[in-house]
Amino acid sequence: MSEYNPAAIEPKWQKYWIENKIFKTDDTDRSRPKYYVLDMFPYPSSSGLHVGHPEGYTATDIIARYKRKKGFNVLHPMGWDAFGLPAEQYAIKTGTHPKITTKENIKRFREQLQSLGFSYDWDREVDTTDPAYYKWTQWIFLQLYKQGLAYQSSVAVNWCPELGTVLANEEVIDGKSEVGGFPVIRKPMRQWMLRITAYAERLLDDLEEVDWPDSIKEMQRNWIGRSVGADIDFRVSGHDGTGNQGLARKKPDHEDVIRVFTTRPDTLFGATYMVLSPEHPLVDVITTPEQVDVVKAYRAGAANKSELDRTDLNKDKTGVFTGGYAVNPCTGKDIPVWVADYVLMTYGTGAIMSVPGHDERDWEFAVKYGLPVVEVVKGGDVSKAAYTDTDDGIVVNSANDEVSINDLPVAEAKVKITNWLEKKGLGEKTVNYKLRDWLFSRQRYWGEPFPVIFVNGEPKPMRDEDLPVTLPEVERYKPSGTGESPLATIEEWVNTTDPETGAPARRETNTMPQWAGSCWYYLRYIDPDYTEGPVSPEKERYWMPVDLYVGGAEHAVLHLLYARFWHKVLYDVGVVSTKEPFQRLVNQGMILGELEFTAWKDADGNYVPANALEPGVEYQPEKLSEEQIGKKGTDFVITGTGIVIDARSFKMSKSRGNVINPDIVVEKYGADSLRLYEMFMGPLEQVKPWSMKGVEGVYRFLKRVWRTFVDEETGKLRSEIADAEPDRDQLKIMHETIKKVTDDIEGHRFNTAISQLMIFNNEAMKWAVKPRGLMKTYIRLLDPFAPHIAEELWEMLGETEVLAYTEWPAYEEKYLQSDSMVIAVQVNGKLRASIEIPSDKVMDKEFVLAQARGNGQVRKYLDGVTVVKEIFVPGRIVNIVVRG
RNA sequence: GCCGACGUGGUGGAAUGGUAGACACGACAGACUUAAAAUCUGUUGGGCCUUAUAGCCCGUGCCGGUUCGAGUCCGGCCGUCGGUACCA
Numbered sequence A: 001m002s003e004y005n006p007a008a009i010e011p012k013w014q015k016y017w018i019e020n021k022i023f024k025t026d027d028t029d030r031s032r033p034k035y036y037v038l039d040m041f042p043y044p045s046s047s048g049l050h051v052g053h054p055e056g057y058t059a060t061d062i063i064a065r066y067k068r069k070k071g072f073n074v075l076h077p078m079g080w081d082a083f084g085l086p087a088e089q090y091a092i093k094t095g096t097h098p099k100i101t102t103k104e105n106i107k108r109f110r111e112q113l114q115s116l117g118f119s120y121d122w123d124r125e126v127d128t129t130d131p132a133y134y135k136w137t138q139w140i141f142l143q144l145y146k147q148g149l150a151y152q153s154s155v156a157v158n159w160c161p162e163l164g165t166v167l168a169n170e171e172v173i174d175g176k177s178e179v180g181g182f183p184v185i186r187k188p189m190r191q192w193m194l195r196i197t198a199y200a201e202r203l204l205d206d207l208e209e210v211d212w213p214d215s216i217k218e219m220q221r222n223w224i225g226r227s228v229g230a231d232i233d234f235r236v237s238g239h240d241g242t243g244n245q246g247l248a249r250k251k252p253d254h255e256d257v258i259r260v261f262t263t264r265p266d267t268l269f270g271a272t273y274m275v276l277s278p279e280h281p282l283v284d285v286i287t288t289p290e291q292v293d294v295v296k297a298y299r300a301g302a303a304n305k306s307e308l309d310r311t312d313l314n315k316d317k318t319g320v321f322t323g324g325y326a327v328n329p330c331t332g333k334d335i336p337v338w339v340a341d342y343v344l345m346t347y348g349t350g351a352i353m354s355v356p357g358h359d360e361r362d363w364e365f366a367v368k369y370g371l372p373v374v375e376v377v378k379g380g381d382v383s384k385a386a387y388t389d390t391d392d393g394i395v396v397n398s399a400n401d402e403v404s405i406n407d408l409p410v411a412e413a414k415v416k417i418t419n420w421l422e423k424k425g426l427g428e429k430t431v432n433y434k435l436r437d438w439l440f441s442r443q444r445y446w447g448e449p450f451p452v453i454f455v456n457g458e459p460k461p462m463r464d465e466d467l468p469v470t471l472p473e474v475e476r477y478k479p480s481g482t483g484e485s486p487l488a489t490i491e492e493w494v495n496t497t498d499p500e501t502g503a504p505a506r507r508e509t510n511t512m513p514q515w516a517g518s519c520w521y522y523l524r525y526i527d528p529d530y531t532e533g534p535v536s537p538e539k540e541r542y543w544m545p546v547d548l549y550v551g552g553a554e555h556a557v558l559h560l561l562y563a564r565f566w567h568k569v570l571y572d573v574g575v576v577s578t579k580e581p582f583q584r585l586v587n588q589g590m591i592l593g594e595l596e597f598t599a600w601k602d603a604d605g606n607y608v609p610a611n612a613l614e615p616g617v618e619y620q621p622e623k624l625s626e627e628q629i630g631k632k633g634t635d636f637v638i639t640g641t642g643i644v645i646d647a648r649s650f651k652m653s654k655s656r657g658n659v660i661n662p663d664i665v666v667e668k669y670g671a672d673s674l675r676l677y678e679m680f681m682g683p684l685e686q687v688k689p690w691s692m693k694g695v696e697g698v699y700r701f702l703k704r705v706w707r708t709f710v711d712e713e714t715g716k717l718r719s720e721i722a723d724a725e726p727d728r729d730q731l732k733i734m735h736e737t738i739k740k741v742t743d744d745i746e747g748h749r750f751n752t753a754i755s756q757l758m759i760f761n762n763e764a765m766k767w768a769v770k771p772r773g774l775m776k777t778y779i780r781l782l783d784p785f786a787p788h789i790a791e792e793l794w795e796m797l798g799e800t801e802v803l804a805y806t807e808w809p810a811y812e813e814k815y816l817q818s819d820s821m822v823i824a825v826q827v828n829g830k831l832r833a834s835i836e837i838p839s840d841k842v843m844d845k846e847f848v849l850a851q852a853r854g855n856g857q858v859r860k861y862l863d864g865v866t867v868v869k870e871i872f873v874p875g876r877i878v879n880i881v882v883r884g
Numbered sequence B: 001g002c003c004g005a006c007g008u009g010g011u012g013g014a015a016u017g018g019u020a021g022a023c024a025c026g027a028c029a030g031a032c033u034u035a036a037a038a039u040c041u042g043u044u045g046g047g048c049c050u051u052a053u054a055g056c057c058c059g060u061g062c063c064g065g066u067u068c069g070a071g072u073c074c075g076g077c078c079g080u081c082g083g084u085a086c087c088a
Helices: A006-019 A053-069 A085-094 A098-114 A131-146 A196-209 A214-224 A265-270 A289-304 A307-315 A360-369 A410-424 A537-543 A558-572 A662-669 A671-680 A692-709 A728-746 A750-764 A772-782 A787-796 A845-854 A856-862
Strands: A034-039 A073-075 A150-160 A165-167 A185-194 A226-236 A257-262 A273-276 A320-327 A334-339 A351-354 A427-433 A452-455 A458-461 A495-497 A504-507 A548-552 A585-588 A596-601 A620-624 A629-632 A635-638 A644-648 A820-827 A830-838 A866-873 A877-883
Touching: A006 A662, A006 A671, A006 A787, A034 A053, A034 A537, A053 A073, A053 A548, A053 A585, A053 A671, A053 A728, A085 A098, A131 A150, A131 A458, A131 A558, A165 A185, A196 A214, A196 A226, A196 A427, A196 A558, A214 A558, A226 A265, A226 A410, A257 A265, A257 A273, A257 A351, A265 A410, A289 A320, A289 A334, A351 A360, A410 A427, A635 A644, A662 A671, A662 A692, A671 A692, A671 A750, A671 A787, A692 A750, A692 A772, A692 A787, A728 A750, A728 A772, A750 A772, A772 A787, A820 A845, A820 A856, A830 A845, A830 A856, A845 A856, A845 A866, A845 A877, A856 A877
Parallel strands: A034 A073, A034 A548, A273 A334, A548 A585, A820 A877
Antiparallel strands: A150 A165, A150 A185, A226 A257, A226 A320, A226 A427, A273 A351, A320 A334, A452 A458, A452 A504, A495 A504, A596 A620, A596 A644, A629 A635, A820 A830, A866 A877
């Protein structure tokens, strides 16, 4: 071999690593520190790996290879999140069992990942669809059940007739299904729910303990949505209010009392009407006979609204008067009770007190329906808009015989009025969360069956020894049409007996959502063959928590919140020893398609500048090539015309045709080039556009590295590589490179680490004598990034031990020094000269300043002026401040 | 609307408050070649001036501030992207 030929060396080393189990984790060694570096495992889709996958996977692989060299016992596994809708939809279309499709897809994914040279311990592969795996998913569900955290509920869920299934909120986008874009309506069904709300406070508090990006923590906080306020009871007018004393506190749906939640108890005196959600049980009690028809019609309308309609109607609030009144506990006045669907039954108590003076929604509604607006916080003009400032506002018009909160700032007023309410038994301080319980069942075939049977219609959890409950073989995968899963149609599976008593029983036909398997897979990697539980306690204690978790930001909220929830439950039942599963989290940025240039044409075929497009008008896009465009100011234009065009990158998608297949890249440039390019593109966390030219750039770099070591004429190691003593300059750049690459890997700045590897090679290419020791050090630095070429060159250097476990080089400070340093000289902050100072003098302020003043360029600026001040930054810069 | 991230050459991007543009792509010029590819060498933010590869001015979305010194810190705008949305 003479030229750099990745197609030859990459398969060779991949085979070697796998056959010799080079990256198998030693699970008997407890003497070394551990490092658990985890990727978000992929859903093995039929379309194969996407260039987005290897981005995070390369980053973690670099870390894993680096940590091994640093002496850590590294756990770096991979597996498959293989339940999911696409396999089931394919089965419906073709009749192919999802198991078969899944198996094929996994095989393809595994081959693709192995062709990229990732250093996974393949003996720890997990597959969420494997009964040996989902046995423990079911077991964990039973723990939740036993903790009272799983319950059934009939809830109005997102029913999608086209998909024949119920969707979670997160699968509905703008009132349409995320998959396929079909309409979604609301339909009540029996569902399993998980009481994640019981863990809301801990999920919020423990974010303090993890090393995650602030933005992700903030997103989780917003999702949990903690708000502090008060529950307040309003007596229904015309009722005697017996329920208003003490008893009502425990019975919020007492028929005499409307309980509301508010974050603004300070505005209670300004509550001029109330609103119940259409689903609120008290609507029937309160509605007067005259209003029954109109209320009934309104509720029916609200119930039939799809999510899309609800979104559309956001701008225009609607509601009807019930005819009933309630009593404002502060003013003692009767206020009307309305029904409106801008109040949600699923948040707070499903009822609100309306303070139109100080809440925008209430203001809008009050103006529309002619309800009174009262000012109780001074600072705005409530006849024009609601005044919602809580920092500067001062409470007014808020006193009765017993209490006054007038003249207090909002925060103090809240405390005082809440205390008064508590004393009177009319209300209390409360905390509410936006977070809802987790809808945990799907009407699908391809998911984990619930380990639950129904005996005489009552749910009964199965015993541990009866797990797993496996999926039956079926003939057809079509939804039953009733909304139940296809499992409901398989009589011989559904009808069973209670293994404990032999009594006839029916199986649960719902299956678990895809999130289930991914909630705990990181534990199974630790001990994939353990049969006594999800993971053995000893190994769990050694390996947990995950030290570094890398994946896409699209999982910032849901997957990470669900997994944290399960982990805390497992912590409570003693299965795991850490409160949080993922100590450090990094989100890789999305990789976009190549930059595209688009010009726009109107109906007549004339170009319209991109900055003059009018909304609502249809334009024809025209894709332009790079030769057709120029730059004018900050805009891109069609060459010679001044017509502004759009220049941007788009998310890769099949429909746009800008998807890059990693196989093609590997075939043409090799896995090392793909890995290197994905890291060289820019910071890991950032969104970045793909560029094939960029791939060629790193490919050329690897070719140059090859030629630094290999004589292409002979195919042998270059004769310049010799057992010679390195000179001072060589040592300097070597140690600079060690320092930079080490620091940058630790800081996940892979792009600048690679840039330093390039700088070293550019230098080393010029050396007439290349000291063998330095060249070997360089290979060890290159190895985490481009392991195949590194391994090959390592072998050519005569080494027999595999590179993976060689020691990471250390730099020495003394080699970083040079004889002299260049110091910048500024006058009044402007650079005027650069002077060279011997290294042993750079700390000598007087010497350096004297040199600076004496410099010919500098002197010009010192003539005839007064030196006011001299700034001296050792080794960096001097700044002479002058006046005159 | 709210929350978050980000605005630096033709492009991707570098830059502990201390010489803006490292490294790479592209482009241009040259070498090698019958030619092309590959490879190598040089130039490459804009402008002024010059024999000069000496020097000068401008320049990190816009406006202002702090500082001897700001891409970096602070305040206010504008724009792009992501998340979220009647959450009381």
